[in-house]
Amino acid sequence: MTDPQVALLMLGILLCCIMLGFPIAFTLVAMGVGFGFYAYYNPALPWHENNILDLLVNQTYSVMTNDVLVAVPLFLFMGYIVERANIVDRLFFSLNIAARHIPGSMAVAALATCALFATAVGIIGAVVTLMGLLAFPALLKAGYDRKFASGVICAGGCLGILIPPSIMLIVYAATAGISVVKTYAAAMFPGLLLAGMYMLYVVVRAMLNPSLAPKPPKEQTDIPRSTLVWMVVTSFVPLALLILSVLGAILFGLATPTEAAAVGSAGGLLLAAAYRSLTWDRLKESVYLTVRTSAMVCWLFVGSWTFSSVFSYLGGEQLIEEFVLGMNLSPVTFLIMAQVIIFLLGWPLEWSEIIIIFVPIFLPLLEPFGIDPLFFGILVALNLQTSFMTPPMAMAAYYLKGVSPPEVQLVDIFKGCFPFLMVVLVVMVLLYNFQGLALWLPDYIYNVRR
DSSP states (O other): OOHHHHHHHHHHHHHHHHHTTOOHHHHHHHHHHHHHHHHTOOTTSOGGGOHHHHHHHHHHHHHHTOTTTTHHHHHHHHHHHHHTTTOHHHHHHHHHHHTTTSTTHHHHHHHHHHHHHHHHHOOHHHHHHHHHHHHHHHHHHTTOOHHHHHHHHHHHHGGGGTSSSOHHHHHHHHHHTOOHHHHHHHHHHHHHHHHHHHHHHHHHHHHHOGGGSOOOOHHHHOOOHHHHHHHHHHHHHHHHHHHHHHHHHHHTTSSOHHHHHHHHHHHHHHHHHHTTOOOHHHHHHHHHHHHHHHHHHHHHHHHHHHHHHHHHHTTHHHHHHHHHHHTTOOHHHHHHHHHHHHHHHTTTSOHHHIIIIIHHHHHHHHHHHTOOHHHHHHHHHHHHHHHTTSTTSOHHHHHHHHHSOTTSOHHHHHHHHHHHHHHHHHHHHHHHHOTHHHHHHHHHHHTTTO
16 A cells, blocks of 8 residues: 555544544544554654654644634633623614614624624634524514524524634634734625625515514614613624724734734623623633633644644645646636535534644645635635534534524524525625635735735
8 A cells, every 4th residue: 555545544534533423633633643653654763753753742832832823712712701791682682672673673683793792702602502592582582483583593603703803714824824814804895795695685585574574563662762872882882892993903903813812802801890790700611611612723733733744744635636636627616626525524523623624635726726725715714604504414503402492493493594505605606706805805905915
């Protein structure tokens, strides 16, 4: 068996282990070390001086000193502390009243709340679960169709993957070796476009079929203007200012992503204190969740970089590249093939595993096909929206089902997600045909350094 064949065997065993449910980070480390002993075997050296052991230590040190990845725990902490500050209930209620004259006003308010909250938190499970506890019962009580309301919560909860300051975009930038700042700039318009298209779909559906989204009774929305303004100011403005200040500092070069994330974490603490929600238990829980999630991401990087180093050394990466280039695909066909594979991987895997393990297989192929890695990253982020909402492994649907009333069936949630999947596909087609939606802003702001 040749070395490239051993590399393909290595990849096949990894996929089998993932499907069997083994812990992915440590499976990657075990596979990298195990096959590394074969790849770097030198009969003149004892087994404990094999180069794979030095490689593992060096990769671990590289991950722990990576400046880009320092932003991950800081943004996670900001998200977790904001999530526990009881801001979302005020935000949803005030936006619902402010949008009372729009068809499907409560669904529009839920999407706007999801977009803003997902931007601050960036964790799909947390956003879908919290909005499922807060907004979903309110939508059902107001007479909204179960499927329609389910789709709204699931679609809105997934926006945190795409809209900055997304944790996924930081991880992709570190994996692809590109600027986090440019990646954030590239994601701005597509993220806002997707959120806007969701809201447009909701309004049009509510206009065509008012029974899906009944108008709220006048007594529930008849609030003095001064009271409404105060509600919006105290619920929407503080969180929006926190997010905009963090993003603005990053995009305009006033601070690095790590520095902005640190300021955002401090701002989240101040915001929680201002809302009188900062308790010792909540702070301790936020720190614990931050450490747990950050450790998972870092060990995934250690395992992935060790695995990919051995895989590349054995010639697996070159074999895949030669195979794909030998198919004589056009750039559009390659993009479609890559996105279909990533879409299928999104059923059994989390986004972190897809970005860290499998996306690097496609990255060396971008240059031969003339594809900008920024553009590819935004397509992947859009694609992962569909993975979280597509049966049979639609994680957003399962998150919502876990907190839904018993009468809401999983099939109802799946059916409610399908129209929003079509919206995502429309945005992906627009992005395919108008790449400037992703590339114009980074070109405009950073054209001197591009």
